[in-house]
Amino acid sequence: MPSFVTGFPRIGEKRELKFALESYWSGKSDFSEVEKTAKMLRARHWGYQKDAGIDLISVNDFSLYDNMLDMAVTLGAIPARFKNLEGEELYFSMARGNKNAVAMEMTKWFNTNYHYIVPELSPYDEYKLNASKIINEYKEAKEFGLEKIKVNLIGPITFLALSKRIDRGDTFELLGKILPIYEELLSEISKLDQNIIVQFDEPFFVKDLEPKHLSLIKPTYDKLASVADNLKIIVATYFEHASEAVKVLVNTPISGIALDLVHGKENLQIIDIVANSGKKLFAGVVDGRNVWINDIQKSVELLEQIASKVAKENICVGTSCSLLHTPFTLAYEEKLNNEIRTWLSFAKEKLEEIAIIEKLFRGKELNEAQKAILQSNIDANQTRKSAEIIHDKAVQARVAGDIKLERDDKFEDRIKIQHQVLNYPTLPTTTIGSFPQTAEVRKARRDFKNGIISKEEYEAAMKAYIDECVAFQEEAGLDVLVHGEPERNDMVEYFGEQLKGFAFTQNGWVQSYGSRCVKPPIIYGDVSRPKAMTVDWITYAQSKTKKIMKGMLTGPVTILNWSFVRDDIERSEVSKQIALAIADEVADLQEAGIKIIQVDEAAFKEGYPLRSSKIPAYEEWAVRDFKICVAPAHAQTQIHTHMCYSEFNDIIRTIEAMDADVISIETARSGNELLKIFAKVGYKQEVGPGVYDIHSPRIPSVKEIVEQIHKLLEVLPKEQLWINPDCGLKTRKWEEVKPSLKNMVEAVKIVRAEV
Ligand code: GLN
Ligand code: ZN
Secondary structure (H helix, E strand, C coil), X not given: CCCECCCCCCCCXXXXXXXXXXXXXXXXXXXXXXXXXXXXXXXXXXXXXXXXXXXXXXXXXXXXXXXXXHHHHHHCCCCHHHCCCCHHHHHHHHHHCCCCCCCCCEEECCCCCCEEECCEECCCCCCCCCCHHXXXXXXXXXXXXXXXXXXXXXXXXXXXXXXXXXXXXXXXXXXXXXXXXXXXXXXXXXCXXXXXXXXXXXXXXXXXXXXXXXXXXXXXXXXXCCCCCCEEEEEECCCCCCHHHHHHHCCCCCCEEXXXXXXXXXXXXXXXHHHHHCCXXXXXXXXXXXXXXXXXXXXXXHHHHHHXXXXXXXXXXXXXXXXXXXXXXXXXXXXXXXXXXXXXXXXHHHHHHHHHHHHHXXXXXXXXXXXXXXXXXXXXXXXXXXXXXXXXXXXXXXXXXXCCCCCCCCHHHHHHHHHHHHCCCCCCECCCCECCCCHHHHHHHHHXXXXXXXXXXXXXXXXXXXXXXXXXXXXXXXXXXXXXXXXXXXXXXXXXXXXXXXXXXXXXXXXXXXXXXXXCCEEXXXXXXXXXXXXXXXXXXXXXXXXXXXXXXXCHHHHHHCCEECCCCCHHHHHHHHHHHHHHHHHHHHHCCCCEEEEECCCCHHHCCCCHXXXXXXXXXXXXXXXXXXXXXXXXXXXXXXXXXXCCCCCHXXXXXXXXXXXXXXXXXXXXXXXHHHHHCCCCCEEEECCCCCCCCCCCCHHHHXXXXXXXXXXXXXXXXXXXXXXXXXXXXXXXXXXXXXXXXXXXXXXXXXX
């Protein structure tokens, strides 16, 4: 049986696709250049897989923007506003909008940091197959010389689950319209070769499936698996276990099921069922969404254990999910600590791991290069257990010791004291933290990093920017000021760079959406804070004003969610270590006279498990660690938090339990609808529901903001409300920020006079 890879990243190890796309979008080059780059990348990625000895290689895992978008185009699910367009113009207009039509919505792909385009479906649309991308890529792969090819497609159930209907109806009602197009597609694909494997990605199957969803699986896959005799259908699930769906899938004529054995260990309990069905098991043993080396010996043991149930010839060895979520290769990392490097494995290195595991499992001889990799894998897994740079006794003792878990006073008592001490007006105004990151600010940071300017010059530049921010905020009349975050490139990286236990790559890019990539920090060891991280900047800013200056920190859950987290200890343990480091920063800021401290948990909601049964455990440690961060705060020190989110219905009690004095959230785009839950549950703490949308360059008028505040006042009493934009302002321009904030303050004055 072949080894396999669920899917390979496509942006290019030097982000070639990104640069080709952006050059084309800005009119600097033709689309033919994008096509050339795309073809070169596909060939390169196929070549890597082939050279490593992967047998079953994917086509159509490539995309110029996003696979969900590709599937929508394949099915002819084109929203009406784009219907006059075609080809690349149509495709990129759907993804990015154009002069006349707004882009389609984008949202997070399960619990990863990848974002997909949300298909828009209408019951009145006639769907129509456009198989050209898939057919062309298949032919290209044949020409390239691939022998065993699998065609990756988003499965119909996941496609519908992630789509939205413009009439707000149930997308699953459209299965009857979509399925015939899928069948037609399979029939086209079947003509391409004698034997073809099609992989349907159905990650939706790892969620809590309702009976309604489960009942769709059998009829759907009965149909798809009987379109053509020369097609073999695999259903790929990943990110969690798929126990319920597997029990149904084994009763359909599909030929194989891919299971994530890294993030869905429960899958092992249903191996019997797969074994009895005689279906192929695509065993995902190499983590497709993390950067750590596999424990090759352990993986082989696991496979052997599985082989006691599933016939060995029915087991394929591969990745737990698409490698889309890992960086390309370690090859360009010149600055990475040598020891840390031995513990890492990116997409290209993971291919080698799969090949080696496969051979060992089948009792085949390794070649010399593979023998060397295996030996260093064994050594590295050993050193990882004891290496000094990972294991910090002081941190471990602190985590295991007595930890302050709560603030000393209850919210009801704290808030009275805070109002006396801080003395802010009704409907206090503030911002979320960052101000526009101008070209000069970024240049100063870069020049300092590259040694072009001295520390003194750098600090002078930052201070000049802080001065400007403070002066503007005073002039605008804001109540609680911020320093503007000019020293931060990113709210996680900034802290990671100053904490022990974090490493940074030079080229570890991972696609976030379209042409955008992120370079997450790698948390490899026990985390501690060698020295204060923000105190100098914040106290400098405070020295420039008599108003209250808010200190600005990032919380542990957000740091975890936007990093690659070590897999040798529990995530909750890493989180606790970070929380203790942040707690020290809170204590230092307070000591330095800072009266309000904000701990951002922008990504709090992102970390939620896919399975509801796992939510309570997550919430428990996530809340625990936020509270640890802020536990040093005295009653009179006001703790704020911010979340880039507005839908709190499911988690309002958890948010309440975090016990922040003030929370700012992203409700601007939903009026007061999503705020109602706060009133409904009798939420006591203060709330700053964003009064305008910072994601758009539009400047909101005074009148509009007054109306928005009126709406908020319909839901929550004035005593409970703060007035602020709905997120940080770093991506905006000063020309937008200045009038917007002035209008916001004007609007508050008008409303204050009324109330
Ligand atoms: N304090 C951060 C900022 O204003 C928060 C960013 C965020 O919520 N993503 O930029
Ligand atoms: Zn935000």
